[in-house]
Amino acid sequence: MLAVILLASTAMATPLPKKGEPPLTEQTKRSGGIRPAEQLALRFDTADLSFEVLPETQELAGVAVLDFIATAPVSRLLIDLDRNLPVSAVSIDGVALKPGTWSNPDGQLVIPLPRAKGTGQKIRASITYRGTPHVAVRAPWDDGVVWSKTPDGRLWFATTAQGYGCDLFWPCLDFPTAEPEQVTLHITVPTGLKAPSNGRLLGVDTLPDGRTRWNWRTRNPNTYAIALNVGPYEEISGSYKSRFGNTIPMHYWYLPGEKPQAEKLFAEFAPTLDFFESLVGPFPFGDEKVGVVETPHKGMEHQTINAYGNEYAKAVEGFDWLFQHEFTHEWFANQLTAANWDDFWLHEGYGSYMQPAYGRWREGEARYAAMMDLQRPQIAAKVPIVRDRVITEEDVYEAANGGPGLDIYMKGSWMLHTLRNLIGDKAFWDVTRLAVYGRTDLKPGNFKPRFGSSREYEGFVRQVTGRDYRWFFDVYLREAALPDLEQTRDGDRLTLRWKVANDRPFPMPIEVQVGDRIEKLPMTDGSGTLVVPADAHVVIDPWARVLKRSTAIEEFQAWRATRKN
CATH class of the missing domain: 2.60.40.1730 (tricorn interacting facor f3 domain)
Incomplete structure (x- = not known):
């Protein structure tokens, strides 16, 4: 251990720094x-x-x-x-x-x-x-x-x-x-x-x-x-008996005077752990701790000491989204780390998707759908999520720098939602485990933090499903615009056709509800035709399983932009 640095504190002749000071290069x-x-x-x-x-x-x-x-x-x-x-x-x-x-x-x-x-x-x-x-x-x-x-x-x-x-x-x-x-x-x-x-x-x-x-x-x-x-923290601690057989210490450091709220937040630790260990796999740092500390800022995924500054806000979902989001990053950022910031969606797309997934785990499909629906209008679709080159964090995170910004969160989340519905639950979570741990035969101690990429993730999808889904990732990751589903009626024939940037192939199957019946069109060559009675009520993608262009959302976004100016 290094000797402590014994430095006397002396009054400065210059004022204390303000926000944004001293300047950075x-x-x-x-x-x-x-x-x-x-x-x-x-x-x-x-x-x-x-x-x-x-x-x-x-x-x-x-x-x-x-x-x-x-x-x-x-x-x-x-x-x-x-x-x-x-x-x-x-x-x-x-x-x-x-x-x-x-x-x-x-x-x-x-x-x-x-x-x-x-x-x-x-x-x-x-x-x-x-x-x-x-x-x-x-x-x-x-x-x-x-x-x-x-x-x-x-x-x-x-x-x-x-x-x-x-x-x-x-x-x-x-x-x-x-x-x-x-x-x-x-x-x-x-x-x-x-x-x-x-x-x-x-x-x-x-x-x-x-x-x-x-x-x-x-x-x-x-x-x-x-x-x-x-800070002058007080602490709540306990332990979690993992479904993988190990016992994980849990700690929450909070400010004095907040014990009732702190105890309620701490009560969320164990069920949230169980959710992640059930769907994804072992908590990656079980030999260290689950740690959360109250901070004078909103939050951040600081490994085993996640920052929490949500002021114990209540939500209709019944859990603290910020705690859950930052805790998600123990798997998706700290265990699985993007080797290049160009693949930042691996952190934040999963980071955002796991809140609706937890809602589904707790309450079922209605809660999941409601939470996904709240994310959908936040997708800008102006810049590709992945540009296949080595870039900085700011080049991704800041829209002002030409980056996709919040799309790594919400578009990433909706892409994962679409992928899960495309390949099925079992395949999706198997892919997720491979991405996070590099293996599926999981037990505490047989893995360590790893680096991943979008290309590797595509390979895991191919490995698990036996099919090449490059067309899927090329459109959702490497094109800015969302796929547009065009429809035409000719008598009793309904024809659907995907319109995709750069005319990329996009054989995304789509569900169509005709009256009380739902049929899935394979759209093998990017189009499909269905016989529909002229008086039938038709709903395209009735369960909103596919991320696609919505003119209603675009008009809402444009209207909202005028209200802000």
Whole structure:
């Protein structure tokens, strides 16, 4: 364990930072995308991270000990770190470097190695830093730290970093496949406060000045999922006996004075776990914990310490959607991680779909249909979800950057809904298990977090069904526009034809209700004909099983846009 950083808190001559301060470089704002060869030549083995949270000056101090293994020859380290956190000391393999050896002009710390490393050689870098971390404007949609106060005036602090990345508050490799095998955290906080974080609690040390140091360890975390949370928390804990035979610790840290609401939320943990373990598979981090912490921002899927800021809102569905959504990400983001942000829908499409799926689990088809219906008008269909190239998180998440934005959530969810109805429940959940775990013979301990892609997911569908559904994914993932189902009547003949961007093949079968009878048209070549009595009442896709264009929704969206302006 690293020695605690003993830094005296002194009054600053300059004002405390406001939201959006200090400013960030474009390099720091960039998470993922095409990476330098020097970063791709490293396998991130372990990180030992010591933090001090200094509320008087709103600073963060840290020492990061990072262990890498070279997968190709490398002569320097390129470590992502916000330049608002100036580095005061660096050592490589235990040898201190002279000041001026390293540089960080734009948010990427450049450290020349004293001796070049060959393939398979280990590198240990120790980096000491202290500075003013960027304050989020509107967390978690804008990243950074949140300095807040509890109702009784005590410190309430949190970090969020999905968009801009881990380099906002610790030295890391800021792209999805750069997960360390293991991270150990030592978080020193003011007297009387707690610091719940990722993984298993190793112990709490009380320092001579009364502060405490909270020590945690977690395995294979998403780098953006490393989280600091500080406050005068109270805790509810319990355990869950899994259907897979293991016992999983559960913890919820909440603010004082909220015990009744906190107990009701905690009561949702076990049934939600049972739902996921029944439909998907074992909780991926059962040897660590199910952890949730109340935060001064809305929420985020911080691995084993999910952020919750929904203020215990009630909903007609009878469960807390935000808790359930972030918990979904333990499987779809933390266990299964998109290797490239271009496949972000694997996180958020499933993240959104699992709320209606849970509604179906709890109450049946009516609840499921109602929840899916609420998502449908939110689909913009202006940009393809997948562009088949390496891109940054912001290039996907921000519509202003030309990305699909919320479509990775809602269009992704409706695509999964359509796929489940196309291939059937058993095949769909088998595909899901392969995507999440890489296998279907599941038991605790026989899998580890993995990276996935859209192309791999398509392969799993082909593996499970024995059929090639590339046409399905090409239309829903790689085209912006939704497929349009055109219909024409000629006497007693009803003809349906799919109109798809770029004239792609789209043999999507469709159900047609004629009177009280429902018939499924195979639409093998993208069209189908049905004999329909002239006076019959006809409903196309009566159960809304297929994602397709709706002129009514488009007109509603256009009308709503005028009301907002």
